[in-house]
Amino acid sequence: MELKIPPLVWLLLTAALMWLAARTDIPALMPPAPFLALLALAAGIVVQAAGIWAFYQARTTANPLRPDHTAAIVEHGIFSRTRNPMYLGMVFQLAAWALWLGHSAAWLGLPLFITCLTLWQIRPEERILTEKFGRPYLDYCRRVRRWL
Template sequence: MHHVDVPPVWLLAFGLAAWTVARWDPLGLTFGGAWADLVAGLLIGGGLLLILVAVAQMRQARTAVLPRREASAFVTNGAFGRSRNPIYLGMALILLGWTLRLDQPLALPLLPLFMALIERRFIDPEEEALARRFPAAWTRYAQATRRWL
């Protein structure tokens, strides 16, 4: 089961849930306008770019990218200087962009649910592991850098 319990699978599941809500919507609600498509593209593209930059930074530092793997280095600069979790933030941006692209306001509550699930299943354990492995550096970093943005 751990093979499918990874953040991209959860993002895909929530994206599919948003698509299902968009197909099911009996109210015909919309965000209204071409602005939503433009913002959707910017959010999805920005989310993908943020993920790629953060993964590149982790690879450059030669530390684990996959959840539940022990970090060999503590990355705090670049994208990680703005958010303790830029990869998960990128995924949240993608989900928000997808919801806008689907033009489905009823799918918006999926975003905080996705973020809460990611925090509980991945961020909390990862941050606890970093605090154990790099106690002094983690304390300074956590005080100076927000979890999401």
């Protein structure tokens, strides 16, 4: 399954599972929080846009299914804080969805999403980038965390 399912599909599948979880008979334990949901959604969009902008500036691909087409290690901007801003932005968007749904069971989607993305997207990307860039990429990985 490595690099076969686009991250956007993982996001949508997780969001659907979160919606289903919020429809269960499990007590909600929390009310919907639309204002906080909008803030989290905005944060997710900003984080993703910063990552895409940094890729654009470096003239390298943002295609998550073709990390072998990467032309450069992007270390500036948001990439100096997280190695995966687009995926981190998706986590913020899922948090927004959980806040909007207002059900504690919906929050189970976040660790599921992070686990699936780490196993089948991020680690394969890191392996390919290590093969392509070697020591400079490994040094970058030591300096900057995968998520936050």
